[in-house]
Amino acid sequence: MATFEFSEPPLLARAEFDRADQVRKDPDSLAAGWSGAQVLTVDRNGRFPVREDGSIAWSGVSGFGSMPPSDAVFLGVTGTTGAGTHRWAVPVDEVTARSVDARSGAHLLPNDDAGLLATAMGLINWHRSAKYSPVDGSPTEPAQGGWVRRNASGRDEFPRTDPAVIMVVHDGADQVLLGRQSVWPDRWFSTLAGFVEPGESLEQCVQREVAEEAGIRVSSPNYLGSQPWPFPRSLMLGFEAIADPAEPLVFHDGELADARWFHRDEVRAALDRSDDWGTENPDAPLRLPGAISIARSLIDGWARAPIA
Template identity: 70%
Template sequence: MASFELIEPPMLGRASYDRADQIRKHPDRLAQAWAGAEVLRVDHQGRYPVGDDGAIAWDVADGDQPPAGALFLGDADGYRWAVRVDEVGGESADARTGAHRLSHDEAGLLATALGMLNWHRQAGYSPVDGTSAAPAQGGWLMRNDAGADEFPRTDPAVIMVVHDGGDNVLLGRQTVWPDKWFSTLAGFVEPGESLEQCVQREVAEEAGITVHSPRYLGSQPWPFPRSLMCGFEAVGDPNEPIELLDGELGEARWFHRDDVLAALERNLDWGVDDPDVPLMLPGSISIARSLIESWARAPRS
């Protein structure tokens, strides 16, 4: 089997800032970390303010105490927080289209903010007794009036580049995507299932292809709404008939490496309407793009 490694970590997984979790449990230290801190404001559509260079336009914290629902992000050349707002005024961007213009740490801070604030929005009631719950410890848990704590939820998913050990790769197109948009296959991990088992099950369910030799390559947070994408490679047989068994895909096809390399060289984002372009690949912030590019550019055996 011809194998490969990721060329570099996926875009949203390169941050190295200090999450400063030692501060979260101490209200006095959180208040000190709020005073004069920089604050990321995110609206309900996931948009955030940006400057002329596309970087996050941070605000300065107001008051002596963080407001209800504020999320302590950590220390990245100073303390950073995030808050949800109804609307972001002025120039703005969203992570899918703007994260490639951010530094590694800013991209990581944004991914954390989106994932956690999305969890806040869906965790307002305690799963223990159904009573209302509110953020505590700098937003890193939800606590009801009885003191029962609920910790952040991250949904594990696998995403895999399926190849034949040579020059062919299996890509799929969701039913709602235009005809030329293709990406890797992916799916959520079920209870009682290993990551490797999930790789094999998802490929079989989505494309009817039996794969073997699943191998972990790397991971990426995906805050839409709060997933962790675990990247794999696996090997399948292009001669096996493709069957779209679960209806999630509108099409699945094997592509030759040269076609993938040509699409990478065009470097066009999804949404470009060009009748002469036979293949469009996912954007640069996605681990799907990292997997596809790393496979396509790996040395040929």
């Protein structure tokens, strides 16, 4: 049984819009909804247009043609169920208007818009690497509103999502293990994470990744929740696990440049000061991942949990 819960779902896991599977499979429904659709453009750097308040600058279909472009992806329907507004995303080389990238701007979005953005980025990133069939190497074309790629023989390929575990490792009391990659600035720390390998359960992956990255053993891995992570197309599966702070840390695979055990009071202080990555506080002793990351939800959930 988990020792704590998220105070609220991770940022990119709160959307409730209708993904409208029945619409994406019906060309007539897609065509009928296009004229009143709202479109999100996303460029190769993951930037999207925003208004002055940071909200998505959705556009109408003017300029895109009377039918959805071949590389457009249908995201779902918002508003009244069955008669709402169709939402689409279109990849572009560059967004020239006011724009931000998802890592720095998604936390300003309403829940549904954040979820629509994550869906758009995940699909667009998949399309960019799935132009040829993995079976015979033949070209593939989008179908079903961008949720399928189909080759000439009619074989369908579906969007790929890469599962990864991300875990807050603690001692069962007041200490938590956080790590820092070599490319990160000093005092930037986060939870450990890694991709699931073939033939491996999620719990086995938690134990293996911590052993590889920090050289210690963990026990009692417990699942807490998940969040899409469209960088490029992952699903982050959040866990907690228990370890002994007395066990020496060894960075076997070179993934981490540093890892330390922090006391709950240190983490709470950083949370209270909003000492996040990229914020202007050069004297901050500890900087934590921003609100868009499930890592932040894991750290916050552990730090704010009642102490037994």
